[in-house]
Amino acid sequence: xxxxxxxxxxxRAADKKALIPFVTAGDPNVQLTPxxxxxxxxxxxxxxxxxxxxxxxxxxxxxxQRSSERALEQGVGLRxxxxxxxxxxQTDQQxxxxxxxxxNPIEAIGYAEFAQTAKTAGVDGVLVVDYPPxxxxxxxxQLNASGLDSIFLLAPTTLEARMDEVARTASGYVxxxxxxGVTGAKNLDLSEVAEKIPQIRAHVDLPIGVGFGIRDGKTxxxxxxxxxxxxxxSRLVEEIEQAAPEDVVARASALISEIRQALDNA
Amino acid sequence: xxxxxxxxxxNLPDERGHFGVYGGVFVAETLVHALEELRxxxxxxxxxxxxxxxxxxxxxxxxxxxxxxxxxxxxxxxxGGAQIWLKREDLNHTGAHKVNNTVGQALLARxxxxxxxxxxxxxxxxxxxSATVAARYGMECVxxxxxxxxxxxxxxxYRMKLLGATVVPVESGSKTLKDALNEAMRDWVTNVEDTFYxxxxxxxxxxYPMMVRDFNSVVGHELRAQMPEEVGRQPDxxxxxxxxxxxxMGAFYPYIEDKSVRLIGVEAAGFGIxxxxxxxxxxxxxxxxxxxxxxYLMQDDNGQITETHSISAGLDYPGVGPEHxxxxxxxxxxxxxxxxxxxxxxxxxxxxTEGIMPALESAHAVAYAMKLAPQMxxxxxLLVNLSGRGDKDMDTVAQASGIKL
Numbered sequence: 001x002x003x004x005x006x007x008x009x010x011x012r013a014a015d016k017k018a019l020i021p022f023v024t025a026g027d028p029n030v031q032l033t034p035x036x037x038x039x040x041x042x043x044x045x046x047x048x049x050x051x052x053x054x055x056x057x058x059x060x061x062x063x064x065q066r067s068s069e070r071a072l073e074q075g076v077g078l079r080x081x082x083x084x085x086x087x088x089x090q091t092d093q094q095x096x097x098x099x100x101x102x103x104n105p106i107e108a109i110g111y112a113e114f115a116q117t118a119k120t121a122g123v124d125g126v127l128v129v130d131y132p133p134x135x136x137x138x139x140x141x142q143l144n145a146s147g148l149d150s151i152f153l154l155a156p157t158t159l160e161a162r163m164d165e166v167a168r169t170a171s172g173y174v175x176x177x178x179x180x181g182v183t184g185a186k187n188l189d190l191s192e193v194a195e196k197i198p199q200i201r202a203h204v205d206l207p208i209g210v211g212f213g214i215r216d217g218k219t220x221x222x223x224x225x226x227x228x229x230x231x232x233x234s235r236l237v238e239e240i241e242q243a244a245p246e247d248v249v250a251r252a253s254a255l256i257s258e259i260r261q262a263l264d265n266a
Numbered sequence: 267x268x269x270x271x272x273x274x275x276x277n278l279p280d281e282r283g284h285f286g287v288y289g290g291v292f293v294a295e296t297l298v299h300a301l302e303e304l305r306x307x308x309x310x311x312x313x314x315x316x317x318x319x320x321x322x323x324x325x326x327x328x329x330x331x332x333x334x335x336x337x338x339x340x341x342x343x344x345x346g347g348a349q350i351w352l353k354r355e356d357l358n359h360t361g362a363h364k365v366n367n368t369v370g371q372a373l374l375a376r377x378x379x380x381x382x383x384x385x386x387x388x389x390x391x392x393x394x395x396s397a398t399v400a401a402r403y404g405m406e407c408v409x410x411x412x413x414x415x416x417x418x419x420x421x422x423x424y425r426m427k428l429l430g431a432t433v434v435p436v437e438s439g440s441k442t443l444k445d446a447l448n449e450a451m452r453d454w455v456t457n458v459e460d461t462f463y464x465x466x467x468x469x470x471x472x473x474y475p476m477m478v479r480d481f482n483s484v485v486g487h488e489l490r491a492q493m494p495e496e497v498g499r500q501p502d503x504x505x506x507x508x509x510x511x512x513x514x515m516g517a518f519y520p521y522i523e524d525k526s527v528r529l530i531g532v533e534a535a536g537f538g539i540x541x542x543x544x545x546x547x548x549x550x551x552x553x554x555x556x557x558x559x560x561x562y563l564m565q566d567d568n569g570q571i572t573e574t575h576s577i578s579a580g581l582d583y584p585g586v587g588p589e590h591x592x593x594x595x596x597x598x599x600x601x602x603x604x605x606x607x608x609x610x611x612x613x614x615x616x617x618x619t620e621g622i623m624p625a626l627e628s629a630h631a632v633a634y635a636m637k638l639a640p641q642m643x644x645x646x647x648l649l650v651n652l653s654g655r656g657d658k659d660m661d662t663v664a665q666a667s668g669i670k671l
Contacts, residue, residue: 054570055572058293107569157297157299180455180459
């Protein structure tokens with residue numbers, strides 16, 4: 001069983017929901033990222049989504065765009081991100097790490113080499129925003145051959161017929177984009193999420209994570225009532241952006257710990 | 267309507283929008299359904315007689331088509347080789363080929379019941395062409411433009427505002443065309459239900475490369491009829507500038523099966539290919555995925571998109587339409603590059619010898635024709651697609667000559 005599936009199974013047994021923070025690798029710098037990741041785990045994170053910086057992040061709002069730009073200014077590329085994961089793995093063999101990013105850095109390395117290197121580094125899953133299932137068969141084949149999960153997005157605009165297509169290709173979990181918009185948007189509609197999740201469950205037999213636009217413990221808790229996992233991205237990246245370097249780990253951890261409490265205390 | 271008559275053996279893209287390994291639909295999930303809906307509507311309307319005759323009527327009465335072909339006699343004689351002919355897209359309403367496509371897409375938007383259109387723009391030509399059709403059909407129009415370009419193209423920004431469009435300066439990334447495209451995509455993802463995204467070139471996710479090509483292929487279809495009338499045969503070569511590549515694709519498409527006609531695309535070599543500061547992905551880039559399609563890109567070893575340079579804002583883009591990538595690999599079309607200096611020389615030469623001021627984009631094609639013509643016989647015929655007029659480039663040309671207007 002993959003580290004991701006095992007994590008969801010343990011949480012289910014404990015009657016808990018998964019908390020998945022997102023941070024951009026290399027923001028504010030490469031040295032701090034592993035420390036931030038460890039801090040997030042200590043604060044109650046179950047899985048970490050690690051953003052791979054890209055020059056043209058079309059699906060991201062201003063907050064994550066800026067974090068990507070800060071990482072790129074230091075020349076952080078996909079190979080550096082894999083180094084960061086290796087470093088994280090030296091002291092944490094339990095927490096799954098999912099890479100989230102765009103197609104072109106992977107294209108530049110090549111599918112087979114990427115899948116092997118990512119596996120060796122200790123990556124568990126890969127979510128590529130601009131590879132819908134139809135365009136990612138070859139990559140998914142390589143990822144699965146290396147024992148990595150292929151994680152896909154579902155959106156408010158996804159028709160039910162298409163959910164079957166995603167179900168055939170996806171493993172680990174699926175990521176439901178809670179709103180029509182970019183990361184960090186402020187138009188989250190809980191009733192729409194409540195309507196969509198049962199539809200997805202009818203077609204997809206994987207845990208469902210929900211993200212985009214979840215900014216506080218209260219919303220996280222409400223979303224967790226409906227789904228299996230809550231993703232916190234832009235709100236966390238804001239903390240990192242605003243903190244002085246020596247406070248970054250503490251402030252990121254404090255936010256995640258607050259959301260953990262909101263999720264756990266019924 | 268002869269729009270599809272040229273289709274014989276050549277039938278790309280496939281139904282998922284692939285030209286060989288290029289093209290496709292590389293977008294976030296939220297847009298998949300919108301693109302599917304767009305594709306279905308376009309597939310239906312491209313065969314609908316009423317839609318096609320409406321399009322044809324608009325091209326004739328609103329755009330002013332057909333555009334003439336013109337023999338650049340003095341230029342040809344001065345160069346002492348092949349005859350150079352110009353396809354006068356500069357005479358269209360709004361001054362470039364761009365309007366062929368925006369008329370087509372606006373009609374499509376209207377048929378789909380979308381009341382809001384958005385567009386990205388670099389130099390502002392596609393933005394102006396989009397704002398123009400939005401005014402014509404009574405639609406709300408928002409144009410995304412890199413803040414660097416807003417500064418460089420103040421008069422086009424004002425033109426768009428006069429036409430009733432909202433121009434949104436984009437501050438992210440390199441603050442140029444590619445970032446404007448990113449921002450337009452973000453708008454579309456947010457307002458996907460009531461908004462139609464008018465992409466300005468033969469790039470982006472399927473069906474855009476096919477659709478923009480089809481709307482612009484009126485250029486090539488007119489050429490096929492005009493050249494035999496004027497010179498008794500088809501040209502030996504068609505030369506067109508390539509940024510995203512819509513004017514080139516429109517001219518090339520009806521000739522793809524006609525192998526006796528050389529198809530030559532001219533990219534922007536900027537400060538020179540070896541300087542690295544250029545916008546010539548077909549000549550010096552490598553394949554990757556950006557803005558919804560797989561194609562040749564300007565990128566570094568990490569797969570990050572690199573900044574481009576060209577004196578012509580319309581060519582200043584790190585990607586290129588996927589069909590050009592396929593035509594390059596298959597050997598059907600040739601791709602070369604002209605640098606800033608050559609384009610400026612061509613601009614001045616054409617202006618002085620023919621009284622025709624080309625857009626700096628089109629001047630790249632003229633520059634290559636000037637290089638090629640002297641090597642050819644006097645009875646050879648080169649057709650240059652003069653995709654736009656140069657009025658918009660006054661400031662840039664003056665500045666390059668050290669003159670402040």
